[in-house]
Amino acid sequence: MKKIFSILLSAALLSGLLATGVSAATLQSNQAVYQLSQDPLGTEPFSYSATETHSVTLVPVGTAIQSEGDGLLLVEVFLYQQAEKHWSLDSMLSGQSQLTIRDGDHIYHISTMDPSGTEPNTALDRGIWVKGQSTGEVQPVTITGEPVDDWAANLVNEAIAKNLFPTHLKGQDLRDSITRTQFAALSVRLYETMSGHTVPAFTGPNPFTDTTDPEVLKAYSMGFTSGVSNTTFGSGIQLNREQAATMLSAVYRKLGGTISPKETVSFSDRSSISTWARDSVHFAASKGVISGYEDGRFGPKDPAQRQACLIMALRMQQKLGINTII
Structure with a gap:
């Protein structure tokens, strides 16, 4: 797990390249491109630890994200720890084709699973970091995009x-x-x-x-x-x-x-x-x-x-x- 995290925290990951389209955008990491259903709203810094600050891409709540080429996603969900004053890993999802950002309370690290990986949950790329931002009243959805109370x-x-x-x-x-x-x-x-x-x-x-x-x-x-x-x-x-x-x-x-x-x-x-x-x-x-x-x-x-x-x-x-x- 430590090996995976060291890869995920690469600086190249955190400065993912953005290429906007007419009504959507793509975010690119080192070996994968991610399609967004809505245009990003900008970026903001976040504290990964007491000494590390990185950048996260802000997207509208309800944005669906998938890996170009229909690769399966490895998603790490981070939650802000008030006592420590930084974000830390809360949970992990794997094997889904799409992630829908349902709130602004979490930061998501999204990478593409390596289909030829010899170990479970091996990432193909360094991934992207995204966080939801509300642009008004939004119907709650699950992490895979289904409407839910x-x-x-x-x-x-x-x-x-x-x-x-x-x-x-x-x-x-x-x-x-x-x-x-x-x-x-x-x-x-x-x-x-x-x-x-x-x-x-x-x-x-x-x-x-x-x-x-x-x-x-x-x-x-x-x-x-x-x-x-x-x-x-x-x-x-x-x-x-x-x-x-x-x-x-x-x-x-x-x-x-x-x-x-x-x-x-x-x-x-x-x-x-x-x-x-x-x-x-x-x-x-x-x-x-x-x-x-x-x-x-x-x-x-x-x-x-x-x-x-x-x-x-x-x-x-x-x-x-x-x-x-x-």
Whole structure:
């Protein structure tokens, strides 16, 4: 890691060349060119340590950045440390094709991953440094560009960083309700990240007449979901909150966990939770995987938001990881 940082802090990196276009621009490091969806606003100095000051390019919040040639990005996210009076590494993302700058609270060091690198997260180039600057009221987006509510943004970004973001949700408005197909894909991704094993492609006869989606068939083969009838899956049907809790519990069981029927949570609308979902809802709530509303309701039949489901998956990974299976 120290070797990587020594490369990233090269002076050549920090003085990246800027070439503006008609409605966008490019930033160039030593071996890669980065395309920006909006023109930069200028530069400003920032303190990397107690003794080092460098320069960062300011871009409008909402600017999308990608490596020319569609290379995958290695992104280091820096946060200002008030006590130390300088910026320091907060988190790292890798393997995404595009980064959207969603706020002005972080500095991003963006480089292109070396496809021939012998070590994980090896940078091809020295990269560029960018920071968001608000030019007015901006709709919050994730670090990969999807619209998200402000309260959920940080947790959703953490879920993305933890490799919990399925392809089915990329480019989608995460404030909207999740579909059965999208949650099936999320359940497969959650199982794979928690178990460390890839779910094999489904090779049996397709039981559904309305979908051939490979992630749906994987989720079906693993016992995470079933159809809405003997022959249909209901791909575009919205998933509700009690169904989400039930599918998450199915993932937990597949990981070797046990759902105790004794655990209860006092939701004011407990009687409206379907009998078949009660154990799963109470288990997920008691473990902090899923929460009720401020008024004490669970809302079992309410549509589950995409952003909320990603946060549920993140909480399950954090609270019920492989070392906590009971």
